[in-house]
Amino acid sequence: MFSHLLKPIWKRKFKNLLLSLEILLAFFVVFGLVLMSVRYTQLYHLPLGFASDNVWSVRMMSVGEAGKKNDTATAENFQRSLAALPEIERLAYFNYSPYSNSTWSSAVYMPETKLRFKINVMEMTDDGPGVLNMKLLEGRWFSAEDEGKAERAVVINKKLAMEMFPGKSALGQTIYDGEPSSQGAQLLRVTGVFEAFRNKGEFMAPTSFAIMRHSINSSKDRMEFALLKVKPGTSRAFEAKLNQQLKLIRNDWSYRIAPLADMRRAKLTEDTIPLMILAVMAAFLLIMVAFGLFGVLWQNTTQRIPEIGLRRAVGASSGDIYRQIMSEQLLLSSIAMLVGLIFLIQLPLTGVLGEAANWPVFIVACLISMAVIYVISLLCSLYPAWRASRLSPTEALHYE
Template identity: 70%
Template sequence: MFFHILKPIWKRKFKNLLLSLEILLAFCVVFGLALMSARYFQLYHLPTGFAYQDVWSVSMLGTGEADTKNDARVTENFQRSLAAMPEVEQVGFITHSPYSNATWTTDFYLPDSNFRYSIHMAEMADETPGLLKMKLLEGRWFSSEDEGRAERAIVINKKMAELMFPGKSPLGQVIADTESGGKNIKLFRVMGVFEDYRNKGEFMAPTTFAIMRYSKATGERRMETALVKVKPGTARAFEEKLHQQLKLIRSDWGYKISPLADMRQSKMTEDTIPLVILAIMAVFLLIMVGFGLFGVLWQNTTQRIPEIGLRRAIGAHSGHIYQQIVTEQLLLSSIAMLVGMVLLIQLPLTGVLGESINWPIFMTATAISMAVIYAISTLCALYPAWRASRLSPTEALHYE
């Protein structure tokens, strides 16, 4: 049966070429949208590694270069004064807040190897991992007992542990970092392994991550961000009271206070803008392709009226004509999508986009794209096919 349907498609190959290109373009655009949507869906359901509920971020903006240096008395004053507020449960310090766009990367290497690993970094005080409810898989978090040791305490995520220490425990291992210029080698001892920390939110791809211990007593630079864990149900009006308390500590500094829940919502909106733009483009393209398909199918069925009349005269009933028109369109769409698949399957095979395209995402995007194109092709073919099936043999054979 398919051979008989392919024959008329092949005879009109030049007319069908432009139509096939339109379908191919639509398939690629829908595939891109489905691929991005599937990736976002997959990332959204992965653990971020921290809890944002009832946590507020306080950015402490100094007045000059002198304010970037750490003052243990000022840091301790912030800790005590904020923790003493009845609405506050816990206070911790961190280099950059979750859901911010800040990125800190450095190159770590093993002392007996020159191979370097690019790692995302953050620096936290002893209280911060517990404040964020980060999940520890093995070992322990850094604490005051790590103060004064030759190697600075560090904890790494599971992905980094598997990359740098395959097949063995990373606990107690020493890793190194060299400052720019090749001098001042810094050594770190791995104290624990945590699950993950996707600090940029739900749509951040999993990556290697390490967290260094920040010492409030001996740290060279002060922390410019404090995380404040408030009691559940604390109203947004608490922001004014918190700001006043901060001004009592350092009146010459500026402060930016934001609940992590609000920062999360803003970050998710920002991250989904490309997806929304692509979705709008895809909708307009599909509308144009749909109109194009409908027009071409209408013209084709009009030009084929004598052929349809001959089929009706030799015994084909209206259902056969209806089925033939729809099946031809679906087969033409399948050929165009097959060409697209030959090109697109190179993405997961070559790994050109890394972990962004894995086989589950690729297969999901393929299924969605094919379903959309088949649905549009079927809808566009329904009326021309119905119109052709309604022709009487006499009317069709006398058509000029």
């Protein structure tokens, strides 16, 4: 049966070349869209590491270089004044806010081997984990007991712990923030390990992450963000009251206030825009390919009317003709996609796209893309196959 289908395809190889190229193009387009969608889905279901419910972000923007330096009295004044508001349950300072598109990249080193590990870093005060409802896998969060110690407290995620300390616990280990031989290198002590922290939201790829303790008493730089844990049901009307309270503390500063839930929705929309644009472009391209595929199939079927008449004359039924046209199209689609897979399999093998094309994502994307192409091919071949199967032997043999 396979050779019976393959021989007619091979005899018309030049005519089928255009058809194969259209199928191959459609396969590449569908694969790109599906790969991106599957990767987004995979990322969305990974642990985020924090909760944004009932948390508000306040960005405190000062004027001049003096406002960027840590002022213990000002920080404590903000903390006391905001904590006095009945709507606020908890407050912590951060160097940047989740969902703010900010990233602080750095590198840490092993003291003995001086191996370098690239990481993302966030600084927060002791109440930060409680504000964001963060959970530890082992160890403890930094606290007031770490104040004044020579080794700065740091909590790292599981990914970084496995990279730096494979096969052993990371708790109590010391690492350098900066090259050990450099003057500004700081010794860090790992106090805990958490699962993950993806500060840019659900579509951020997991990274090696470290959270360092910020002290309003001894740190040099001021934290620009304050995250407030508010009572459930607090409305946006609280924003005016909060801004008024902030102005009473420092009237010369400007403030940008937003619930993390709103920032999350805006970030999700921003991240999905490229996918939606690609989906629209892919839809238009697939429609064009489908019309082209339908036209080529109709033309090929019309040119084969004498062949179809001969088959009907020697006893083939209309169902046999119908199945032959459909089977040939499926076989041609399979050959085109097999060629495409030879090229696409290089993505996970070479790692050119990194984790965006990991094996689970690649396999699922291939299966879905192949299913879509098979459906398009079948739909485009339904009418030409039906027209061919309706031809009578006499009509087909007299066709000119």
